[in-house]
Amino acid sequence: MSGSLASGITRPTGREVNQQTLFQESDQSLLIRDGVVEYIPSFFSPPEAESLFQELLETTPWQEDEVVLFGQRRKLSRKVAWMGDSGFTYSYSGTSKTASQWTPALTLVKERVERRTAQRFNSCLLNLYHDGSEGMGWHSDDEKTLGRNPVIASVSFGAERIFKLKHRKSKEVVSVILEQGSLLVMKGETQHHWVHTLPKTKKISTPRINLTFRMFVGARSDLQPGES
């Protein structure tokens, strides 16, 4: 990875794709194939983003995140919260989470994102990364309960962090810097063909909050409305 561009999209090296070129060519998607990813910097103005960051930090019912790896339950230092329309329980990485009620700050963000994407969202996963020592490994948001081609809308507040997508077959990597107040929308076949990550870094010492809005569809065994 080398220099950062004004748009927040990084100039890649090696097998990584030069996203400045791609972005200019399509003006729509960061991906040239097998999915659509749109990046909107300054979706929230700097003062709005700063105030939403503080409000989300203070009013979100943060919980310790944990994963089950090789049958062992492991706590992560990253904090999470899960909010949704109707308090349903959602299973992921071997743990289950019950949705809390939308807070006023999150409702404001959700409504703005829904207007921009022309999409309704019934849930949001919030992640609080205290600094660059916390991140998220390669994965895709391809749970059956999200439907075939889910739209995932990701809003970032606080510290800027690099976000990467990697094509499952060709292994090409696309990198973007998620700036304070930005919106990233993944849609179409993205979750089938690409995995994504928020790499850890020694360069960041301040916190970041990320919100991923999702729409769960239908009643499935791992999505049980009203269960606590």
Ligand SMILES: O=C(O)CCC(=O)C(=O)O
């Ligand atoms: O924090 C981020 O930007 C990544 C979040 C993410 O990948 C997820 O919630 O699935």
